[in-house]
Amino acid sequence: MKGHPLRMIVRTRWRTVAAHLALWLTATGAVAYFSQQAYVGAHGLVASREFEAEIAQLSAKLGDLKSTRASYEHRIELLSSDRLDPDLLDEQARVDLGWLNANDRVIQSR
Structure with missing residues (x-):
């Protein structure tokens, strides 16, 4: 019976060491995980x-x-009817696009 109480103390110490080790490993793992995240x-x-x-x-x-939008708004403002003659705009658009109506008379300047 003399060996029996000593064995209980060793088991208790082993359990205490294992519990502390598990606690430290868990805490270290948690700190490492949250640090990485x-x-x-x-x-x-x-x-x-x-x-x-x-x-x-x-x-x-x-x-x-x-800035692109401001540029477009400025160009649109320049095309307003109070600043631009619609006939001149139509004529210039036809010249640029090469569109002719059957009733148009074309005078080519040299």
């Missing part, structure tokens, strides 16, 4: 940098589109 996960540092680069690219594209 914080760096390369869907909302991590790498993803946020990619989002910022995409935002900058789309902002530049938006600026280009706004």
Whole structure:
């Protein structure tokens, strides 16, 4: 019976060591997993940098589109009826496109 209490103490120490080891391994695994996700996960540092680069690219594209739109609006404003003679516009369009009506008279200048 002398060996029996000693065996119980060793088992208890072994269980305590195993429990501490399991706790440390679990904690280390959790810290490693969440650290990795914080760096390369869907909302991590790498993803946020990619989002910022995409935002900058789309902002530049938006600026280009706004300037193109302003240019088109200016050109459309120049075509308003109070600034442009519709007959001259029709004549110039026909010349540029090469369209002639059967009733048109063409005078070629040399």
